[in-house]
Each structure stands twice: as structure tokens, then as C-alpha cells.
Amino acid sequence: MATPIRAPRINNNDDEVKVLAFDVQPGTLVKSGQIVGQIETDKAVLDVESPADGYVLGLLAKPDDVVKVGSILLWLGESPDEPMPEAPDEPKAGARALGETTAKARLLLSKHGLRADAIQPIDGRITVEAIEKHLAARGGSQSAVNRTMAPDRSPEPAPDVPGVAVSLSKEEKGMAATVLWHRDQAVAGYVEIEYDLAPWAEYAKRLQDEKGWMMSPLLSLMAWRLTQAVAKNPRLNATLLNGQRYEYATINLGFTIQAGEALYLAVVRDAGQMDEPTFVNALGDLQRRAAGHKLREAETSGATIGFSSMERWKVTRHIPILPPQTAFMVAHAAGRDGKGILGASYDHRILNGAQVVGALRHLARPATN
Secondary structure, three states: OOEEEEOOOOOOOOOEEEEEEEOOOOOOEEOOOOEEEEEEOOOOEEEEEOOOOEEEEEEOOOOOOEEEOOOEEEEEEOOOOOOOOOOOOOOOHHHOOOOEEOHHHHHHHHHHOOOHHHOOOEOOEEOHHHHHHHHHHOOOOHHHHHHHHOOOOOOOOOOOOOOOOOOOOHHHHHHHHHHHHHHHOOOEEEEEEEEEHHHHHHHHHHHHHHHOOOOOOHHHHHHHHHHHHHHHOHHHOEEEEOOEEEEOOOOOEEEEEEEOOEEEEEEEOOHHHOOHHHHHHHHHHHHHHHHOOOOOHHHHOOOOEEEEEOHHHOOOOOOOOOOOOOOEEEEEEOOOOOEEEEEEEEEOOOOOHHHHHHHHHHHOOOOOO
16 A cells, blocks of 8 residues: 655644655655655755655655645655555645635734735735735835834944954854744743652663663653643643644654753654653754754754753753743753752743643652652
């Protein structure tokens, strides 16, 4: 039976992706987990992996095509001469129904107080570009569009002290964008609790001995436990979008990693579907590659919750910045007298303190306690 490989979703706000390349051709034998191509949005590039073993029967897209998320990119068969199934028509992005509005365009329409039927579609759909053209025709400008996406702030005056302007690195730009979202969008709160270190230390040591792990898995196990708390309360795995709570379909856990001068938020995607050993190994792989500055862009974007620890530096309290479009990020810190500290930054538009404390209490105990 033939198996389709579909265009995955990279960003929850993007309904389309661009095909960059295929690494296989019809007749190629591929293995489960093998990379068959790459796709991108305007924010990230993602490898497409095969979900099964099989022969490539045919490609349904070509490089530079813009396709809908979930559309079939290629078919796999049990033999190279298996006929390729007839799939239902899956239009490219440019062939959409007249007036269909993208997710980003809907947000921009709301911010401007515009109706979709007032916008002239481009290639049959209403996009951010179409709205920008409409605003320009009314005497608006690109800068006017930008002002709707963030509060209007005057340029900062140059300091009175001589100095040199230094361009930000890619990681520093990402951090600046995160901080600005936290400042301009989220209504951030913070709470913390003490917890007993002994049960967690004993649990981590027992699993380390059983699995033969070289390093203590304590933080990784706590991060996995966080995904289980989130699975019980989808409100933690959400953001506010157009006045509604937007609950994510998957749990993508962002984990802060300091690598030299760079601070990464490495993302374990679909973490809620992993068992403990799989999650620990996946996060360990991200940590090793982050140390070598070898993370792919798709591995530093798309977090829906976060976990940050400064215990290694004996910090007793830190209040992390919420990643864009998240509502919950755990802060793990050092305690004293056999106690540790668990805190959380949260978006008060989505969560209240009691809900956050409940999640922290769940996290304070290992799965077997």
C-alpha cells in the first residue's frame, strides 16, 4: 500500500510552505527517518523525513512551489513499479479560491479594522502584501503597516557618549525579538514555589544507572515531566490570537542552552508524544549540537512552552522572558537546605496564578512519586 509524505507545518500561523529541494528521485529506496527534502517559511527551514521504508513512486511538487500544509509532496510504495495513487486535487497556493485570507493577513485586517472584501486579492488570495497595497493606495505606507504590528515608539536618541554601533548576531536578533514580544504583547506574571530536591535527585540517579547515561538527566527529566503537566491542561500550551485562546495541537518544548556567548532556545518538537528515554535522548542531541552552534533554524523556532534553568550558576531566582506566542515558561533555580526553586513566567491574559501553581506542583514530583 502506498504511503504519502505530506508537507508538515513549521509555524502555527503559516498555512503554506515553500518547497526548497528534494533529495530523492522516483525509484529511490528510502528508509524510515531518512531526509527526503527541505521546505521553508519566511522564518525557518525544515527537513522532511520519511515516515516509513519504501520506494519513491513520484514527486507531486517541484522546487520553488508554494504548497498547502498537509498536501502530498511524494508517494512511497512497497516496490519501485507500484502504480502511484490518484490523489485528490491539492491546489498550489496561487490557485486558491478567490478571496481566501491567510492567517497573518487576518491578524493585520483586525489591527486595521478592515474587511476582507475591501481588499483586492493577489493570485486569488488576501495576503499581507495585498493589505499593504490597499493601505498604500489609501495614502498609507509600509511604515504604517509596521506600526500596527507593535506599539508606536519614537527612535531612540543617540547617547551623548562617543561609541561604535555593532551589528547584532543572528542569536542576538532573535533574543531582541523575543524580549520585544514579551514587552509589547504578553501581560507577564511570575510565581514560584519550593520543592524537595531528594525525590528528584534519587529518581534521576536511578534512571541514569539503568540507562547508562553519561550525564545526569535531571533537567531533561523535569522538562519531560513539564510536557506531561501541559498535556493535562491544554490552557498552558496556548497563546492569545485575535481575542481568542489559541490552543496548540502539539507540545513543542523550548529549552534554554547557553553555548559560549550565544543563548539558544532549542525546541523539541512534538515532545508530548515522547516517552522519557526518547525525550532525554532528543534533548541531549540538541544540547550537543547547540554547543557546536549546529542547530537548524527549525530547531530554534516554534516553541509552545519553555523550560529554563540557572541552577548551575547557583542563581536562586530568575524570571525568564516568554518566547513569542507562548503563555508558560518554567524557571528552575537553586535553593538551599535540601530545597529547590521552581518558578514560572506566564501570560496573565491566558493563565492565572492558581493554574500556574498547580502545574508547578505537578512538576515538583517525579512521575513515580
